[in-house]
Amino acid sequence: MIAAMAVVTVVFLPVLIPMAVVLTAVGKRRIRKAARSFACVVCGSRLGGVAVKLADDAVAGQARQWRRDHPYARYRMVRTLHAICPACGTRYAYDETDRTFLREEEFIARFRSPSQ
Numbered sequence: 001m002i003a004a005m006a007v008v009t010v011v012f013l014p015v016l017i018p019m020a021v022v023l024t025a026v027g028k029r030r031i032r033k034a035a036r037s038f039a040c041v042v043c044g045s046r047l048g049g050v051a052v053k054l055a056d057d058a059v060a061g062q063a064r065q066w067r068r069d070h071p072y073a074r075y076r077m078v079r080t081l082h083a084i085c086p087a088c089g090t091r092y093a094y095d096e097t098d099r100t101f102l103r104e105e106e107f108i109a110r111f112r113s114p115s116q
């Protein structure tokens with residue numbers, strides 16, 4: 001079963017990779033668009049494309065650090081940072097369901113069980 005899935009994955013890789021690239025591009029455009037109309041809940045200034053760029057740079061930096069610290073780790077992390085307010089530095093995650101931004105800590109709290 002696993003071997004069959006591996007074969008299917010390899011066969012469809014030429015399709016899956018461009019599909020992933022397109023989906024990523026669509027997602028990024030959606031996030032930038034949402035950022036242009038979203039006002040920071042802390043300071044009230046518009047996030048804009050700059051906020052998304054700040055988050056992209058921060059995430060890329062964290063990923064570099066992660067690979068340096070854990071060169072043999074093979075699992076992926078869920079991205080919880082999609083925008084940083086350029087005025088006050090509040091960190092936001094993009095909520096795909098509601099197509100809006102949530103403060104990063106609220107977004108992370110959703111994934112924790114109530115008992116924790």
Ligand SMILES: [Zn+2]
Pocket residue numbers: 040041042043044045085086087088089090
């Ligand atoms: Zn702000």
